Amino acid sequence: MSITDSLLAFSFAALLLTLTPGLDTALILRTSCAEGGKKAFQAALGIDTGCFIWGTFVAFGLGALLAVSELAYTILKICGAAYLCWLGIQLLMRPRSSFSYNDSTTSSHENWFVRGMLGNVLNPKMGIFYVSFLPQFIPVGHSPFVWTFILVSIHVTIGTIWSATLILVTHFASVILKKGSVIRFMDRATGGLFLCFAAKLAFSTK
Numbered sequence: 547m548s549i550t551d552s553l554l555a556f557s558f559a560a561l562l563l564t565l566t567p568g569l570d571t572a573l574i575l576r577t578s579c580a581e582g583g584k585k586a587f588q589a590a591l592g593i594d595t596g597c598f599i600w601g602t603f604v605a606f607g608l609g610a611l612l613a614v615s616e617l618a619y620t621i622l623k624i625c626g627a628a629y630l631c632w633l634g635i636q637l638l639m640r641p642r643s644s645f646s647y648n649d650s651t652t653s654s655h656e657n658w659f660v661r662g663m664l665g666n667v668l669n670p671k672m673g674i675f676y677v678s679f680l681p682q683f684i685p686v687g688h689s690p691f692v693w694t695f696i697l698v699s700i701h702v703t704i705g706t707i708w709s710a711t712l713i714l715v716t717h718f719a720s721v722i723l724k725k726g727s728v729i730r731f732m733d734r735a736t737g738g739l740f741l742c743f744a745a746k747l748a749f750s751t752k
Contacts, residue, residue, distance in 0.1 A: 549685050553700070556683040559739060560701045564708050566736045567642075567729050573665065574709050577658055578716045586716075589662035590709035594702045596666025600676050601698035605691045623747055626678025630744035637737030643726035682746055 570593050578586035666672055676698075684693040722728055 549688075552683045552685050556697055557700055557704070559679075559683075559743075560697075560704050562739060563736060564701070564704050566733065570662075570666070570705070570709075571712065573662060574712050575716065578713045581658065583713045583716075585658045586713045587709070589658040590706060590713075592659040592662025592664075593666050593709070594706055595659075596663045596672070597698055597702050597705070598695075599663075599667050600672050601680075601694055603673060604676050604680060605694040623678075626674065627744045627748040629674055630678055630740045630747065634737040634740030634744060637733040637740065641730040641733035641737070643729060678747055679743065682743060 573589055573593070574586050577589050680694055680697050681690065683697055684690055
């Protein structure tokens with residue numbers, strides 16, 4: 547896969563995943579509606595920071611481990627493929643008809659940057675997803691360390707644009723994203739994408 551192909555493929559995949567309603571989208575919509583655009587954007591920046599933190603973990607720790615250990619690479623590859631496959635099947639077989647964010651413990655004085663960041667960093671699915679997802683788009687012969695941050699930056703950029711869009715058109719976007727048909731379609735599309743990536747990862751080599 548060439549550099550251009552890698553960037554285009556990852557950008558498309560990241561865009562689809564970003565548009566799929568989930569915890570981050572729910573947090574942005576809830577915060578924008580209840581707390582205002584400023585605090586919602588703080589939450590979005592916190593989410594972005596969480597992505598970079600996970601990217602750092604992958605680039606420094608797990609990336610180095612995979613480079614020196616064939617066994618670790620194989621185990622992680624199998625686990626990552628199985629996880630993506632499980633997610634894909636779940637989304638295809640049981641797509642959601644609604645999504646929500648539990649805000650029963652929120653406070654108007656809360657630091658929304660920290661809330662967004664911790665919500666991302668404390669979610670182990672993000673780490674597993676990054677480890678199993680990002681390496682598939684790193685061109686052969688290029689630095690995994692550098693490319694991990696390039697890909698994370700692309701993901702964060704797309705996520706920031708989407709968050710800003712949600713904040714600017716909160717009412718319209720929330721109405722669309724709360725429609726059961728839209729959520730089911732996005733879940734199924736993402737599920738199919740996960741299954742493709744699971745197969746690609748399962749048959750990949752170092």
